[in-house]
Amino acid sequence: MKLPYRATLRTHLTLLYVSLLFVVLVLYAGWTSVFLLHNLLLQLDLNLDRNLATIVRSISAGPDGRIQFGPVAPADSLLEIWSADGALLYRSDSLEGQTLGPAPSGTDLQEPIRRPTRLVHWMSSGNKSVRLVNGMRVRTAVRSCQLGSQLLVVRLGLSENFLWHEFAEMVGVLAFGLPAALVIVGVTGYFVARRALRPVASMARRAETISAEHLNQRLEIANPDDELGHLGRAFNETLLRLEQSFGQLKRFTADASHELRSPLTAMRSVGEVALQQSGSADYYREVIGSMLEETNRLTHLVDTLLTLSRADAGHIPLHSAEVCLLDLAKESASLLEVLAEERHLAVKIEGDQTLKVLADRLILRQALLALLDNAVKFSPPHGYIRIRVGGTGSEALIEVHDSGPGISPEHRAKIFERFYRVDKARSSERGGSGLGLSIAQWAVAAHGGKIELDCQPNSGCTFRVRLPGRVVDSTRKRTG
Numbered sequence: 001m002k003l004p005y006r007a008t009l010r011t012h013l014t015l016l017y018v019s020l021l022f023v024v025l026v027l028y029a030g031w032t033s034v035f036l037l038h039n040l041l042l043q044l045d046l047n048l049d050r051n052l053a054t055i056v057r058s059i060s061a062g063p064d065g066r067i068q069f070g071p072v073a074p075a076d077s078l079l080e081i082w083s084a085d086g087a088l089l090y091r092s093d094s095l096e097g098q099t100l101g102p103a104p105s106g107t108d109l110q111e112p113i114r115r116p117t118r119l120v121h122w123m124s125s126g127n128k129s130v131r132l133v134n135g136m137r138v139r140t141a142v143r144s145c146q147l148g149s150q151l152l153v154v155r156l157g158l159s160e161n162f163l164w165h166e167f168a169e170m171v172g173v174l175a176f177g178l179p180a181a182l183v184i185v186g187v188t189g190y191f192v193a194r195r196a197l198r199p200v201a202s203m204a205r206r207a208e209t210i211s212a213e214h215l216n217q218r219l220e221i222a223n224p225d226d227e228l229g230h231l232g233r234a235f236n237e238t239l240l241r242l243e244q245s246f247g248q249l250k251r252f253t254a255d256a257s258h259e260l261r262s263p264l265t266a267m268r269s270v271g272e273v274a275l276q277q278s279g280s281a282d283y284y285r286e287v288i289g290s291m292l293e294e295t296n297r298l299t300h301l302v303d304t305l306l307t308l309s310r311a312d313a314g315h316i317p318l319h320s321a322e323v324c325l326l327d328l329a330k331e332s333a334s335l336l337e338v339l340a341e342e343r344h345l346a347v348k349i350e351g352d353q354t355l356k357v358l359a360d361r362l363i364l365r366q367a368l369l370a371l372l373d374n375a376v377k378f379s380p381p382h383g384y385i386r387i388r389v390g391g392t393g394s395e396a397l398i399e400v401h402d403s404g405p406g407i408s409p410e411h412r413a414k415i416f417e418r419f420y421r422v423d424k425a426r427s428s429e430r431g432g433s434g435l436g437l438s439i440a441q442w443a444v445a446a447h448g449g450k451i452e453l454d455c456q457p458n459s460g461c462t463f464r465v466r467l468p469g470r471v472v473d474s475t476r477k478r479t480g
Contacts, residue, residue: 448467
């Protein structure tokens with residue numbers, strides 16, 4: 001049955017419950033009716049067999065050869081006695097000339113008198129139901145007996161009127177009670193469903209009032225331990241994640257605007273000053289150089305933002321190949337060699353030359369460059385940077401350790417956030433935008449790995465890159 005499209009959930013639940021109950025009650029009523037009819041028929045057969053056995057034992061032959069009975073008075077019984085050759089020897093007056101069936105056949109002559117037990121009638125019964133000419137339904141039993149040298153066939157019947165009367169009463173009660181029960185259960189189920197779903201309606205009304213400006217609001221949960229409470233907690237957790245995401249987006253927008261405005265403001269200031277003054281070609285060359293330096297900074301920032309945006313959208317595919325991690329570390333360090341020499345930093349690289357992983361070389365190098373650039377910027381002059389490459393089982397490790405002042409505990413959980421700086425003033429002086437570690441984290445996560453930070457007071461920081469399950473066994477490949 002197709003429900004109206006506006007039907008509520010409680011209506012759906014009520015109709016479903018009533019439908020299932022209807023099927024169960026119909027099956028139960030049908031089984032009960034069949035069971036009752038069978039038992040009534042069984043009782044009738046037992047009475048029929050007992051009466052037939054009693055009549056057979058009381059049959060005797062009179063002086064004139066006619067059938068006689070003992071103390072049993074079969075006048076009110078539906079009784080017939082036939083001879084073996086099909087002659088009617090006796091018919092009770094209660095039959096009013098009607099017959100309980102055709103003349104006996106060979107099967108009737110072979111039917112013995114059985115002991116009337118419930119088991120016999122439960123397993124199988126030779127009794128039959130017939131309808132007389134006057135419309136009466138009669139249950140008949142046929143047995144054969146020996147009277148002297150004569151073989152007789154005795155046929156006894158009992159009316160089934162009382163049986164069908166009781167069965168009709170039973171069906172009538174069920175026919176009236178089943179709809180009444182369905183109505184009662186349906187109405188009760190509707191109110192129970194409405195009461196059970198009341199918290200859902202309350203949560204829905206509350207959720208409708210929550211907008212992007214009020215993500216700090218939460219749903220009220222009456223019972224947090226039941227299924228609806230679990231749904232409410234899941235929704236509140238979703239709101240929390242949305243609130244955090246919106247907060248990060250607002251901070252990201254504000255920080256990006258600030259970072260973009262700074263080089264633009266610098267270029268505008270330099271240009272306005274140059275226009276207000278007259279100078280030589282060397283002066284204007286210096287002005288143009290300053291503007292180009294800010295342009296390069298702006299271009300790098302925009303490229304970084306574009307990379308992060310494409311990474312968030314999943315539009316940067318990985319081109320995996322075998323990469324020697326030690327060679328990649330040396331290559332990345334060489335790109336920052338000039339910056340390290342300016343600060344008189346000693347860079348030491350060590351590790352396993354045979355260790356290789358399946359990775360995108362350019363993206364993984366971008367992560368190492370970000371970590372090394374961070375180490376160069378925050379290491380003091382005449383300090384050192386140590387890069388170690390190794391592996392444990394199926395996991396590759398790259399460690400970048402610097403000799404800087406370290407990171408205080410309150411900042412460690414946020415250093416991978418975009419535009420986050422531990423010391424904003426010093427970071428700006430060193431040209432950092434606060435996006436390098438975010439790029440590194442994305443690049444490593446894209447390869448199924450993770451970055452760990454290990455800081456000890458006044459002993460620098462160690463960024464540990466883990467790339468699980470991607471180690472290539474070069475020795476096995478050569479020998480295999």
